[in-house]
Structures are given as structure tokens and as C-alpha cells.
Amino acid sequence: MNPKPYLCPKNKTIMAKLQQVLQVSANKDGIEKILFFGSVSAIYEKFSIEELGIAYKSLLNYFTKVEADEATHGDDDTTYIYRNKKCTIIKGVLITKAKSPSRQNQNIEEQ
Numbered sequence: 001m002n003p004k005p006y007l008c009p010k011n012k013t014i015m016a017k018l019q020q021v022l023q024v025s026a027n028k029d030g031i032e033k034i035l036f037f038g039s040v041s042a043i044y045e046k047f048s049i050e051e052l053g054i055a056y057k058s059l060l061n062y063f064t065k066v067e068a069d070e071a072t073h074g075d076d077d078t079t080y081i082y083r084n085k086k087c088t089i090i091k092g093v094l095i096t097k098a099k100s101p102s103r104q105n106q107n108i109e110e111q
Contacts, residue, residue, distance in 0.1 A: 022039070023035070023036050023089070023090040024088075024089050026052055026086060027051065040059055043089070051087070053084045053086035059082060063080055063082070
């Protein structure tokens with residue numbers, strides 16, 4: 001997943017934007033867990049369909065549909081929420097500070 005450049009509106013610095021960060025809140029082994037994942041498939045490595053109350057393909061279809069419905073608004077920072085009786089899954093973006101070009105070159109030269 002390659003970061004997209006993102007200009008922070010507050011201080012005009014260039015940030016790196018990574019798509020598809022998912023926060024999952026669900027019951028695992030009798031304990032309420034809040035975990036973060038980089039893909040829908042990674043969620044199902046940790047949770048079962050029974051624990052989440054939704055199948056992998058159904059969750060993919062849900063996010064595909066809500067993203068298509070929102071595509072006309074042009075907002076890149078939209079957060080999508082799936083919720084049922086067993087879990088809440090929030091899909092959004094992770095914004096990190098971009099590495100400066102000189103720092104990236106320095107890291108390459110050190111290797």
C-alpha cells in the first residue's frame with residue numbers, strides 16, 4: 001500500500017495518507033477487544049464469523065456499497081462504520097507525517 005501525499009490544512013505540511021485502516025470492537029474470549037487492522041482479510045485472521053456476526057464477503061460488499069454511495073461527495077477523509085449486535089467496525093484513513101527526502105536518502109545510504 002503506497003502512501004498518498006496529503007497537505008495538512010492546519011499547518012500546510014505534507015503528510016502521507018494510507019487508506020483502509022479498520023478499527024474493530026468485538027468480544028473475543030469473553031473480553032471486549034479494540035484492535036486495528038490494515039485490511040478486512042486481516043480481521044478474519046483474529047476473529048471468527050461467529051464473533052463478528054458478519055461474513056468476510058458480506059463486510060467487503062458493505063464497504064464497497066457505502067464507498068460507492070459516498071464517491072460523489074469527493075471527501076477523501078470519510079469514515080465508514082459497520083455496526084451490528086456483536087461488533088463495530090470503523091474504516092477510515094491513517095495520516096502520518098511524510099519522511100523528508102533528505103531523511104529517506106540518508107536511510108538508503110546507511111544500508
